[in-house]
Amino acid sequence: MPTQQLDYFTSLVAEDEHLPLTEAAVAVAQHAYPDLDVQGVLDQIDQWGNKIKQRITPDTPPIQRLQLLKHFFYNELGFGPNQNDFYAPENSYLHQIIESRRGIPISLAILMMELGQQIGLNIRGVSFPNHFMMRISLQQGEIIMDPLNGESLSKNQLQEMLDPYLDAKGYRGELSLPLNIFLRASSSREILSRFMRNLKMIYSEDERWERLLGIQERLVILLPDSAEEVRDRGLIFAQLEYVRPAIADLHHYLGEMPGAEDAADIREHIATLESQTKLH
Structure with a gap:
């Protein structure tokens, strides 16, 4: 099924x-x-x-x-x-x-x-940092709306919501990014990936590995070019002791991204998993 x-x-x-x-x-x-x-x-x-x-x-x-x-x-x-x-x-x-x-x-x-x-x-989704928004184009102009209550937000309100994110990322001062960059409409694929990553975060924090695997398998399907999603599926397989698929996914990740920051950790992880298969 x-x-x-x-x-x-x-x-x-x-x-x-x-x-x-x-x-x-x-x-x-x-x-x-x-x-x-x-x-x-x-x-x-x-x-x-x-x-x-x-x-x-x-x-x-x-x-x-x-x-x-x-x-x-x-x-x-x-x-x-x-x-x-x-x-x-x-x-x-x-x-x-x-x-x-x-x-x-x-x-x-x-x-x-x-x-x-x-x-x-034509209501479109906007992947605004930390709070998803909606954008509607009307003759009167563009409206940015909060999905929690339907309120329209002014540029000042949006900037206030954005500032903590910019501070946390170090995008202030000379590197400051304009508000409009964060108000572009997202594609259906982008919206769906953000939607699913919320679930991914929740199940990761709760260590509900079976539930997490169900989401992760769909993220791999949704984002076929993302080696990181394949890596994450491999790490979940490892938690569930599905050793062979875990090794396959982690090898795939290294093949795609041999110079990744976590490459050494992933190689170590593969070595541990491979030693487990020898023991069986």
């Missing part, structure tokens, strides 16, 4: 141009919920889309469509942040967010973007 699910995920993310972000984000959860009815979740979102469509006409201007969508999503459906447990994995599984109406910025944004698309609004 898991192979079928991985094949399904692979087919969803095969092409950049037609990557169905919402369906792929729902399907991510199949690693933890193998019986999940992905189509059922999408049908629920479509029902909401149909409800909003009934409130607009072809003449309804985009700004009014946005107001209707925000009211429906945050007020009527009651979506918002999970204040009590921001780092629970459930905040990144769309089928659970639809039940609880609680999520994190990126998961709420994916739902808003999908509903927006259904009523003719």
